[in-house]
Amino acid sequence: MLERAIDAIVNLNAAFTNIRLYPPTSAIITKSIDSVCSILQGIFEQEETVDFAESEGSLTISGRKLNEKDNKRPQVISFIQLMLRHGIRNIVFKKGLGKGETINFLGVLNFKPEDLRKEGGIQKVMSEKEIKNIVVNQGQEVAPAGEQGAKYPGDVTKTETNKAPDREHLQHIKEGIESIIKGEERAFRDRLVMQALPRTVSDLMAHGKEKTADVILQRLGNGLLNENVAVRGEASLTFARIGAKLISERRMAEMIKHSLKLVKWIRLETVMLPAYKHISNQLLLISRYLIMNRRFAEAAVILKPFRMISTGELNKEESIKTFSEAALREMAKEDILALLSNVFQTDRNGPGDQARELLVILGSGSSGEPERKAVSPAEVEMAESKQGQAEDEFAGRMSLIDDYVKNKDTDGASKLLFEMIVRYSAEKDFEKAEGLRDKLMDVNPMALSEIIKSGEIIEEAKTKAIDQAHLTLWARLYNNLTKEETSTLFFAMKSIRFDAGYTIFKKGDHDSRLYFINKGRIKLVLKQGDQEVIAKELKQGDMLGEDAFFSLSLSTITAITLSPVELSYLEKDVLAKWELKSYGIEPKLHDYYLRIKRVENSNGAKISEKRVHGRISVTGKIRVQFMDAAGYPAGEPVTGAISDISQGGMSFYINIKKEKITKLFIEPRLNVKFSLVVNGAQHGFDQNGTMVAAIPHYYDYSIHVKFDERLDKQVIDGLRKTNDSGEGDLDLLIES
16 A cells, blocks of 8 residues: 555645646546546545554655655655645545546645635645545544554454454464564464464564565575475465565565575475465566566576476476476566567676577577578677666766755756756667656656657657557557657557467466457367367458456457467556556557457457356356465455356456456366255355356456366256246355
């Protein structure tokens, strides 16, 4: 919640600045307000209110004091100064807050303090503007920051209304965690204590007690190397749960910090424990993050054990070796290989050598690997010289800007920032240009002319840089977008090439990219019995992967290139970014896809896959328990409504938040319990399965599940007869 609240502060500052710069009807203001409201609504899904309070020059959020680093953020400092200027000690945002109230509140803050006093004070002005879901200078409803420490799972505060857990239960957990901190081994065999650790570690980090969290993680690292396989199993499961939580909270720095413990475990572990694949996948995610941020040496340390296992240098059981080979293939994606190849070609020393090592670790011969261009020593030397000079120059200028700010010479800093924005826009380095403009707004928010002009310069440069051939090919899509949306969509796309015969994804894969075919042909393959049948052939101007991109779904078909292809693609995480900054693109993109689909269907190009098991429409309740990788319950069970069922699976509706179902889909295992009336007799069912799709329907999600074990055919036949006759109802199977 803290991270989201800080994001809200950043966006509130931007919205406040934009309201001063642009007219009320401006699209820029609308977008800023939408960003603020979107972030706050995300918080309100978990909290009824969020309280920003100033105390001795620092900011607390709902009773939690920000750490020193966050308190020094320019946006946080500006927010505190804004509060102090208007005599505001705290601001409480309440659930139910709308865009109108948000705009009115920012308008009130735009008043001069003396003008507000003339009108009777800020609270009176807010009341007259009917701002009911934002309250200023309200008494704190949570404990002060100094009284609020890290909580163990289950600790109850005064504001919690749930019945307090059993004290002996909590005491048992606390004693177990304390024994782990002391280095004792007994708690590793206590599943109750181990299941409490992920929440404990997260709470400790959130409350600035990283040292205690580090000690716990260090002890868990020791548990990974224990001679007892049961201890290693529990320690690895706990580490996997902690890793999943840290990644979901975007705490990559903490994950990287403790990754060496996991790498050592991967090297030494001889048994395919339940958490082995889960932890390995987390390490691969960390490696990808490091490579994309050009931290090649750190990524090589993580990936090298997988290479040693796959080549037999480290002797492991066959299942571990097979998994390691598959893991390296998964890492060798086109964007990773392209980046590494480019660095290797242009920088044969330092990063170039590290990139070469990673290319060796990932192996060669991938059909998605870009061709390597021969580079002469003179070209290498020239590239090295230019790259080094550019990096040194940028670092020097940023240091000079910091000096200007320290000396309170904001005009000097603004002038230099503006010059750099112009330069990097001309060089098409838009990431740097936009980052510098953000810094300009932080350093000198009153430099209105420079802020507005620099934004126009960036947008003009982006427009010139857009590939006109691409716009022509996808004209029907771009014609429905604004100039700003066109720029955002184009620069969000990445490019990739594949040779003929390359499998882009297989049925059952979790590939959530949306592909745009710029050149070449692709076949979509279905399996009917033991035979593979070409269901459809795609060509230039077609899209691929839309189901998994717009909803949560595993691939339902296999895509194989028929010729060399050139694709543009969007990563699914771009949707979250668009929600905050470019909310209009996703519905337009989805609408474009639906229009193409309707045309294809009318022309008889619809893909028809014969279902292995026929569905039967039924109604009734179902109890759903999501599970982690080891098969343990993940969270509380939920109740849903069944839609249909077959011998091999079923679908049902549940009311669940988008954020939660997205996290659950990462490890899509679940258990379902329900009862059916078949031929006059009631049958109870307890089935494990895999979630293969989660499709949004207004406030609900339609969950589609494939059973691990098929239902008895006689039961299904009986159910079909019962259903046809209209008798029977599905009831929730309540465990005693």
